[in-house]
Amino acid sequence: MPDVKRAVPEVRRAVIAEDSVLLRIGLVKVVEMAGFEVVAEAGDAQELLAAVEEHRPELAVVDVRMPPGFTDEGVRAALSIRRQRPDTAVLILSQYVEERYAADLLATNTSGVGYLLKQRVADVEEFIEALRRVADGGTALDPQVVAQLLVRRASDPLERLTARERDVLALMAEGRSNAGIAAQLVVSESAVAKHINNILAKLDLPKADADHRRVLAVLHFLGVGG
Amino acid sequence: MAAAGRAPYGWIMTIPPRLRRALVRLRRDIAFTAAGLTLHLVPLLLHFWVVMLLLGTVYDPDPETPVVLAFSVPLLIVAGVGLTEPQRWRFRTLCGVELPRLRFTGAKRQFGYNLLIGPLLGVLEFLLLALLLAALAAALVLVWVWLVPWQWRVEHRGYTTTAAYLTVAGLVALAAVPGLAAGLVRLEILVGRAVLGVSRSDELARRVEDLTASRAGAVDAADAERRRIERDLHDGAQQRLVSLALNLGLAKATLTDLPPEVREVIDAAHREAKDAIEELNSLVRGLHPAVLDELGLDAALSGLAARAPLPVRLRVDLPPDLPQRTAPAVEAVAYFVVSEALTNIAKHAREATRAEVTVTRLGEILRVVVADDGVGGADPSKGSGLKGLAQRVWSVDGTFRMSSPVGGPTMMSVELPCLM
Incomplete structure (x- = not known):
């Protein structure tokens, strides 16, 4: 079990995009526990892209299904982040696993990418480990993917x-x-x-x-x- | 009958209602009969004409006859079909009986009615109207006899006795007319319905059409309802449960200095919350997987295959540039078939070590084959899973076949029409 309170050399910044307010509060706590500073919280893809432009964070945690269409807005936003800001690692959270999203995300580069089922956030230690791995330029794919x-x-x-x-x-x-x-x-x-x-x-x-x-x-x- | 009381027919209201109804009915029956006679007279006269012409060629050959025949026979044929529409009008406006519009397939029945039965009815109608006129004439003999020059009355002194008999006979005949007219109208309606009306097979065909449409509607409505529930669960309960599990996970990770009993309770709650998420997820997937709408059948099936407890080989062969996409309700059924089949294999086919799912599109048919290498002996008539599966396949006019000899292997083959 990794040490949750491990000291990190510098405080890395993260943005979180999740439309469910309830879940967002919990996500912020976990991401902060992982040693990140949450600099922005977004409720949809537009806000997410604006926040990434503004803060240039090291990590973006993105929900797939967001307003207005509640389909794959998060994935499309994540793809555009990876094109325009390759330094920002992206961790996608999804209600269900879809390999095509994974294939799209991994198409150009597998470093700094994560794709996990949403429910994995409940396993806090493992999730923190995955957050750090992705921010470090690694990969975190859900077992189901x-x-x-x-x-x-x-x-x-x-x-x-x-x-x-x-x-x-x-x-x-x-x-x-x-x-x-x-x-x-x-x-x-x-x-x-x-x-x-x-x-x-x-x-x-x-x-x-x-x-x-x-x-x-x-x-x-x-x-x-x- | 309040409408009948309005001016300018106010005087009608002074007649007792029963008599009034009888009179209205009589008027209707007579109008119907008269219109019928007019329409039936046309083929009657044409028949007569043609027969006379033919007889004429036998007894007294006339070079012009073939020319006239060439004109009159087509006229008869035109009348055979052309009179149907006026007849429909007569039945509809005068009797309130709706006869269906016959298509070309009904031509034989139209000829039969207009050219054979019609003239016979015409004779009856003629007799009825003749009886009515004769009865009127007889009943009113004491009235119109005054129009006769008075010398005649003087010369025939005994005419009053005869006239009285005539009047009585006329009144009796008049009394019989309403009953006869009603009977004739009833006969006409019966014959019209039987010959020009909807045949049993037409009626069945229409019923099948109606049922097909309403069933498709029901399937779509059920599908839409499943989607709505899926969406509601996703937006509500699922998010809440994940949030709950997350908070419990946070408690577990941060509250490290709790007594072991408390830690155990939190642990158990955390586990249960995660199990609840899993259960809800699989429930939602069983309802209607969102991935089916968003990414299609192929993607949804690979999710199913990945979650199956035994290795599944999946082959989906759907041409990407199909002229028309498979109907969503049909895709949902295909998904349900694979889902149920894999669950069934995992549950019942204990010896099965692997399964194979093949989905192909053959023209308008979506074919789903699920096979396993278990010991076989599956029986769709037992077990609600296979039965429900077959029912859902039938709901979209699909076919369901299963081969599961004892000793295996088991193969289930489902074919679904892609368009609804």
């Missing part, structure tokens, strides 16, 4: 993997580090490293030490990401 991607690729090479290796692959795709994967599966880090080597070999993926490059390779294999 990964599951959908795996369904799509439920074909040939994946069937060579053992059940345990599939678990590890899914956690890699979520953007977790070796230590994170080891903690999740309750195994040693060296065992995880061994699994990862096997997976990369079986899927003909290049070996990469940096976490985000590894995520990139895995996601590319799963059919998303550049």
